[in-house]
Amino acid sequence: MEREEFCWAYFQMAPSGLIYETDPWKDLKAHVHDIGKTHLRELMNDVERCQSMMTDFDGILLDYSRQCATLDTLKKLHTLAEAAHLKEKINRMFNGERINSTENRSVLHMALRAPRDAVINGDGKNVVPDVWKVLDKIKDFSEAIRSGAWVGATGKALKDVIAIGIGGSFLGPLFVHSALQTDPEATEFARGRQLRFLANVDPIDVARNIAGLNPETTLVVVVSKTFTTAETMLNARTLREWIAAALGPQAVSKHMIAVSTNLTLVEKFGIDPNNAFAFWDWVGGRYSVCSAVGVLPLSLQYGFSVVEKFLKGAWSIDQHFRSAPFEKNLPVLLGLLSVWNVSFLGYPARAILPYSQALEKFAPHIQQACLFTVFVVSMESNGKGVSIDGVPLPYETGEIDFGEPGTNGQHSFYQLIHQGRVIPCDFIGVVKSQQPVYLKGETVSNHDELMSNFFAQPDALAYGKTPEQLLKEDVPHHLITHKTFSGNRPSLSLLLPSLNAYNIGQLLGIYEHRIAVEGFVWGINSFDQWGVELGKSLATQVRKQFHASRKKGEPIKGFNFSTTTLLTRYLEVWKTSSFLTALCQIKGLKSVLPLCLRDI
Numbered sequence: 156m157e158r159e160e161f162c163w164a165y166f167q168m169a170p171s172g173l174i175y176e177t178d179p180w181k182d183l184k185a186h187v188h189d190i191g192k193t194h195l196r197e198l199m200n201d202v203e204r205c206q207s208m209m210t211d212f213d214g215i216l217l218d219y220s221r222q223c224a225t226l227d228t229l230k231k232l233h234t235l236a237e238a239a240h241l242k243e244k245i246n247r248m249f250n251g252e253r254i255n256s257t258e259n260r261s262v263l264h265m266a267l268r269a270p271r272d273a274v275i276n277g278d279g280k281n282v283v284p285d286v287w288k289v290l291d292k293i294k295d296f297s298e299a300i301r302s303g304a305w306v307g308a309t310g311k312a313l314k315d316v317i318a319i320g321i322g323g324s325f326l327g328p329l330f331v332h333s334a335l336q337t338d339p340e341a342t343e344f345a346r347g348r349q350l351r352f353l354a355n356v357d358p359i360d361v362a363r364n365i366a367g368l369n370p371e372t373t374l375v376v377v378v379s380k381t382f383t384t385a386e387t388m389l390n391a392r393t394l395r396e397w398i399a400a401a402l403g404p405q406a407v408s409k410h411m412i413a414v415s416t417n418l419t420l421v422e423k424f425g426i427d428p429n430n431a432f433a434f435w436d437w438v439g440g441r442y443s444v445c446s447a448v449g450v451l452p453l454s455l456q457y458g459f460s461v462v463e464k465f466l467k468g469a470w471s472i473d474q475h476f477r478s479a480p481f482e483k484n485l486p487v488l489l490g491l492l493s494v495w496n497v498s499f500l501g502y503p504a505r506a507i508l509p510y511s512q513a514l515e516k517f518a519p520h521i522q523q524a525c526l527f528t529v530f531v532v533s534m535e536s537n538g539k540g541v542s543i544d545g546v547p548l549p550y551e552t553g554e555i556d557f558g559e560p561g562t563n564g565q566h567s568f569y570q571l572i573h574q575g576r577v578i579p580c581d582f583i584g585v586v587k588s589q590q591p592v593y594l595k596g597e598t599v600s601n602h603d604e605l606m607s608n609f610f611a612q613p614d615a616l617a618y619g620k621t622p623e624q625l626l627k628e629d630v631p632h633h634l635i636t637h638k639t640f641s642g643n644r645p646s647l648s649l650l651l652p653s654l655n656a657y658n659i660g661q662l663l664g665i666y667e668h669r670i671a672v673e674g675f676v677w678g679i680n681s682f683d684q685w686g687v688e689l690g691k692s693l694a695t696q697v698r699k700q701f702h703a704s705r706k707k708g709e710p711i712k713g714f715n716f717s718t719t720t721l722l723t724r725y726l727e728v729w730k731t732s733s734f735l736t737a738l739c740q741i742k743g744l745k746s747v748l749p750l751c752l753r754d755i
């Protein structure tokens with residue numbers, strides 16, 4: 156059944172209770188027409204409006220004056236927030252109620268960064284002491300590894316870490332790691348150490364991760380909330396084999412540790428339970444970077460003191476989100492504007508454009524799309540087709556998130572943003588570079604050069620360039636339409652004072668809560684992810700077929716014509732490559748690709 160038919164059939168049966176039936180929603184729908192009559196060029200001339208569309212928290216400046224919105228729009232959005240019971244929903248989240256109703260879980264990732272003396276209840280129990288028990292354990296353990304008090308099986312210090320995990324057990328820690336990599340304080344603490352991430356089940360990712368590493372000096376951290384994720388577990392078995400083959404099976408306990416909510420499976424895998432770091436089912440995978448998922452690998456690399464600052468930054472936003480009035484509340488404003496752009500103006504995508512190479516993995520974390528097709532924080536949270544009560548939605552939720560650091564993106568997809576489709580953009584800039592360079596004889600510093608673009612792009616999008624302007628510049632007639640920029644393209648700018656561990660934590664908190672705000676207004680459950688299950692179960696069927704065909708020569712059965720044809724081709728080619736592999740082994744290539752060849 157088509158989605159529209161499904162919705163129609165449903166609404167014949169019962170009133171939906173959805174936000175779109177409320178007056179504030181209808182009011183905003185009607186208001187779209189008024190906004191259509193204005194252009195950002197005019198809106199930007201209204202200084203009072205622009206002043207009201209800026210807000211500051213803890214050194215972070217949010218300027219949303221380049222949204223296609225007036226002060227009236229904002230008022231209407233705040234009324235919508237009331238109709239959606241946004242305040243109550245935020246309170247319910249902080250109070251530890253089981254707002255993730257389809258999984259019967261609380262949503263308390265804020266407790267992961269709470270100070271020791273905070274009280275945050277989940278099921279009537281303060282969860283903060285448990286959080287700090289694990290944090291203290293991470294602190295001790297990471298210090299033991301970093302100081303060389305804990306050594307590997309052959310007595311050598313463990314200076315390299317491979318963190319195995321996927322989705323939420325990978326992208327958050329990767330984002331923070333890449334943001335800290337060039338922070339002067341963090342760099343100092345990371346001297347002589349390496350942190351790598353193994354996520355994809357593609358054996359190429361294994362080969363890349365172990366390249367140049369010695370098992371004797373490597374610690375492997377298996378990160379998996381469930382400890383059942385197929386990719387992670389196969390990669391964990393592969394690296395267990397890598398360690399055992401080099402150092403003997405008894406070395407595994409010295410070289411492998413784990414982060415999980417499922418400590419029974421950790422032990423079954425052969426990891427010493429004393430070397431397992433727990434977290435809890437009230438932490439969603441994509442919201443888990445502040446748990447041992449991120450804190451352990453990052454503390455091993457940068458030391459606990461640096462990671463603690465990151466946690467403090469995220470906590471500062473938690474406090475702000477919970478207590479600041481909505482008119483000055485960064486995540487609330489960002490969330491409401493996203494709802495405006497998606498549900499009313501009809502812009503389905505959002506570009507996240509940090510003008511800092513250190514934030515290169517920020518967009519992938521928020522979209523969680525980079526190498527894989529799972530878009531975790533935003534797209535896994537808000538890409539839903541039904542309300543939290545299971546009512547089919549007659550409106551779209553979630554955004555198609557993507558992004559690249561500026562200025563790189565300017566030389567690739569910005570063309571489409573300027574003259575093609577309208578894509579609301581988040582420009583993220585930093586006042587003070589992590590790595591300032593000012594060359595003698597240059598007009599500006601390298602960071603100023605970068606930031607000139609950060610300040611210019613939002614205006615280019617908002618104002619555009621008219622045919623009249625082009626004619627005045629003597630542009631040939633046949634190029635006028637090509638060189639015209641319609642403008643009126645919304646963006647917002649977030650300016651951070653610097654990019655240290657604390658600010659990185661703040662940035663994370665802002666985006667995490669913004670996504671929750673959107674979900675709360677749309678009336679969906681942003682904390683479950685049933686949509687990832689179907690593909691996984693179909694892959695199980697394919698895996699079984701591979702086993703049956705390869706080991707027992709069984710024919711392909713149970714698939715449609717298309718998949719059968721593809722599988723047939725794949726299995727035929729595989730037979731040939733097995734032969735080539737054998738040839739390589741004879742010729743001594745085994746030493747180059749030891750794992751891949753053994754596995755084949």
Ligand SMILES: O=P(O)(O)OC[C@H]1O[C@H](O)[C@H](O)[C@@H](O)[C@@H]1O
Binds near residue numbers: 322382387531684687
């Ligand atoms: O941490 P794990 O249990 O291994 O799960 C890893 C990932 O698996 C799935 O793809 C989920 O949709 C993600 O939210 C999760 O982060």
